[in-house]
Amino acid sequence: MNARALLIRGLIAGLVAGVATFVVAYAVGEPHIDTAVSIEDGQPHTHSHDEAVEEEGGIEVSRDNQKTWGLLTGTLTVGLALGGIVALVAASTIGRLGSLAPSQSTALVALLGFVAFVLVPFLKYPGNPPAVGSGETIGDRAALYFGFVLVSVLAAVASTYGALKVRERLGTYGGVVAGIAAYLAVVVVAGQLFVTVNEVGAFPADTLWFFRRASLITLATMWGVIGVVLTGLVSRLYAAQTAEAERRQLAAGL
């Protein structure tokens, strides 16, 4: 077990997750983006990307490219980045989370990562299809979103650390309950303090829901595949190293 071995496995997991996420996003999500784009084109006053591009005289990317190669570029780069980060975080927790095996620590990191980095921020600031959202507020919305993600991730890290401390005194049950309670307290309070964004307007509710469901399925695919593949790879790595160590010990004893 070392940082390099974990990072390589994280990149493999991220690559697989990027491809799988593309397939799912294309099949489940793109139909609703197309619907939203057609709604957007029907609204002359919406500040759309295409208009912005034309105003700036920039390069236009066709919808066909955006929904295939563009989407694949996005899922692959984010997959590789996330896979490596999850693996390195997992590397820091291996052997430090009570009696959890390396594969179990890895799975837990992926699960907590999905909850803290994706699920909870999504509940506060859900993704929106094209045509929802005003171009003037994008800066504020991005700052709010990334700010909330930061609070959620920091709270998850601190809560996990706290849970381990509590566990020393109250046992595993007490530690886990205290950790989850602390995390929930922080994100619920933060959720109340952060400004609510509602720019849905007259956008059709069914398309909005279908898009958001598809977005969540896409994100679950990304994190689920990273978690499953990386957990499997770490499990194999640890088994191989344990077997090797036992063999050496046996050989030394002969």
Next chain:
Amino acid sequence: MSQPAALPVPGAASVPTIPLRELAPWALFYGLLGVLVIFFVTADQGAVSIPSGTALHEWVHDGRHLLGYPCH
């Protein structure tokens, strides 16, 4: 002599940790790189760094939406 007793019991053996000192440079380098990449793909125009209407920005547009990041 007492070699067999020294064999680790599967599952009960304490799991080795990776020293944080070894991990730090990897985490720093790849952590920064990864966060930067995610930022470039997902952060929208006007918000940060990326000039509006660039090819990269339009290229990864659908991924940004479906991965739940603010856009538009």
